[in-house]
Amino acid sequence: MAADNAKNGDALPHVDTHREKRIISTSNCGNLTVHIQGSLQHGNAKPVFLTVHDMGSNHAEFCKFLDHPSMLDVKERSVFVHVDLPGQEDYAPDLPEDFLFPDMRTIGHGLMEVIDALSIPYVIGLGEGAGANILARFGMDYPQRSLGLILIHCTSTVAGVMEYFRDKLINWKLSNVGMNPTAEQYLVFHKFGRQLERSENKEKVINEYQHKLRSTINPKNLRRYVETFLNRTDLSEVLESQLKTDVMLVAGSLASHLHTVRTMANHLNKTKSTLVLIDGVGDVLNEAPEKFAHNLVLYVQGLGKLSSLPVTGSWNARSRTTSQSSDAQDAEAGRHRSRAMSMEEYDIPNVRRLSLAKKD
Template identity: 50%
Template sequence: MDNENKIAVQTSKGFPLNVFFHGPQEDVKKHPVILTVHDIGSNHTSFHPFIYHSSMQEVRKRASFIEVDILGQGENDPALPTQNYRFPSLQELGESLVSVLDAFNVHYVIGLGEGAGANILARFAMAYPVRCMGLCLIHCTSTTAGVMEYFKDKIISWKLDSGMNPTAEQYLIFHKFGSEIEAQDSKEGREELIQSYAEALKKRINPQNLRYFLESFLNRTDISTRLEKDLTVDCLLVTATKGSHLHTIHTMHSFMNKQKSSLLQINEVGDVINEAPEKLAEGFIFFLKGTGYIPALPMPHSQHGRASRISMVDADKPDMRRYSRDELNL
């Protein structure tokens, strides 16, 4: 990414995180900052198809991005130790993010996370609510791993001991893209996305390191009962109708404060970042305007020159009092 600077941050939890900063660094205390945390089987680059999409141009002009690589998940990262090594829990990873903000002298951020990264950001926001202006959580889960998920993930994590293998690869593809292989507009286009993702898994992420992160996600604690009381920031939950996590994010939303949360469901895709960046951008920009963090943002336009429309679940539309009539275009 243009003007991207890699910095190693030593966290208060005793482990380092590689962080990538891009955007204006002058007067960063007042400049809007978006903090991204990625899913299992990915790293900070997984957000680039969305952040660099034309629909996000106005956001890029106004905001800086701090992108976190979870420990050992970066491209070509060396293998983490195997003897007497303890990978941090999702709770520890979430609490460690405040060290990232402190390293850049940033007072508060908007969080953008996917999957495991979304869960980590939710924990960060509950631990440090004054440092977070809002969260956009894609395919997030707030519960512990179910019985089937536990055994499926456990088998895959065991197999990763000997390197990336077809079983682990297929599971991670399902985790990211959902069960349906055919795309809405072009089967070939989706197959290219999946093939590119599979090649990246084999070449860029150390399998042993991936196993550590997968097991940390597998052993996550339940935060559902804490959400209504402790998650006090504005939240936009995003899911895809063909995604593998559709039910989990609906479950999470059922525990949340409905005055603080909205649910955006994007139809006919499994991976919203790569398959529906325009719709995700519209929902995200609408959310940013509603929080007041970047209020002057114009809404993105479709290829036909008209503002595109997003579809929010009827019962989960944003609090009308936070938006003007002109801004609400559902």
């Protein structure tokens, strides 16, 4: 959209110089809509991020994050490939009744077909919620094509009893009456987390999200995605042995499924994983874009990319990080880190890779 306005002569800040939409046919996921920001001609020189969205959203969520001023330099030095899952695009028509919505692992295979079609040698996965779970499976099946994974609010477990019945209720309502207050309230809770009544400055972003759910997301198609996520298989016991890719887990301290993120962290290979906890937020992308951007840059620099990009942080709130990591990654990221954090609230290994906080 920004590119179209630029062609019409409208002056817009931070307009992308290259944005492209493609429809890519896959074996078991149907046609996937892919939005590319940046030029793939520079795919070998620049980091390529592959994004997968959560339930109730699509690529626009990541585009909004990339438009934040703290991501301007990263956007200019990178390529972003955003994948919309089947039927999740804005104003999408109903999926055919005989279309079999793929399971989480099959979608991961579809992602492989996308990067093959685009001749991309390897990617850094960036996913949120259900999309993060899909990317974890992609990383397990295709470690040679995954340089690293940035997983926001990712779970490795199956749906718990309460989640199962709650999701079944939401799923039924989406199927029978379209978007409705009950389904909408659950999706808001899923995205923005706990203690909404105590949150400040959330009303605007929540209203925007509700408007998108009511006006642009097809509820029948969304039901298919919810059902797939509800029927996910457990990854916990195989993560340490089968997920060889470097992983950064990210969660807000008020996230709706924080306990499942911590469970996943405890099952990852501690030499190749990092957990970043951002205080006081439930929705990392909308409530803490600058903090997350800072974390992202540090992590990507640890992978050997964006090494010339300066890292800054001007926030007052504290984010906390725990992990174990390889010496090479520590050396790459060490020149940017300070060591100021407290971990008394968390039962995760107290071995620090990066500190992403400023001393009070």
